[in-house]
Amino acid sequence: MSMGQPTHRTVAVNGIEMQFADQGEGDPVVLCHGFPGLWFSWRHQIEALSAAGYRVIAPDMRGYGRTSAPAVASAYDRPHTVGDMVGLLDALGIERAVFAGHDFGAHLTWDLPAWAPDRVSALMQLSVPRAPRLPVQPSVGFKYLASKHFAHVHYFQEPGVADRELGDNARAFLAKIFHALSGANRYLDCWEFPSEGNGYLDVLPEPPALPWSWLDENEFDYY
Structure with a gap:
């Protein structure tokens, strides 16, 4: 059964303003999205989990959506991202919760x-399994990977590159990456392109026109 619509709140957490969706009653479950997601990425899971008897809390993570986005990269390290989750529980008076993570949200929740x-x-x-620590700095591994394939983890190492390429092309980028990451396409086809001379928009396949079976125009507009 449906439990209605989530309520949305913003609370001061760990030095930032964090927006989150909150629905249901019972044991708490915190859903941590990845890139390029929002709380909205969990909309179907929020309904299902709340109907199953859980309180579901889905934040816009630090840097996303209506949550604060500090400008310096050091504001996204593990002490900050863990502090966000602990601070969110504190703000809601919750002692312990189940944490679910996807993509970068999975990296965080593995560490919690x-x-x-x-x-x-x-x-x-x-999506993301637990992995051992690399024998080299991650940026060194990313650079080696990018010498053979287009690698988004290397692409994002240069400050400002995403703003320059994607800032005015947000709709095109989101359409391309959402479809590439879906079961209807193959994201790893971008590995067939070299990193040199290519941007993210160059290596992602052209998506078909909306609507898709799992995303309609209104949902896409929300992103």
């Missing part, structure tokens, strides 16, 4: 039990 063990009751993970 080590950083804040008394605040995590369980994990649900999507």
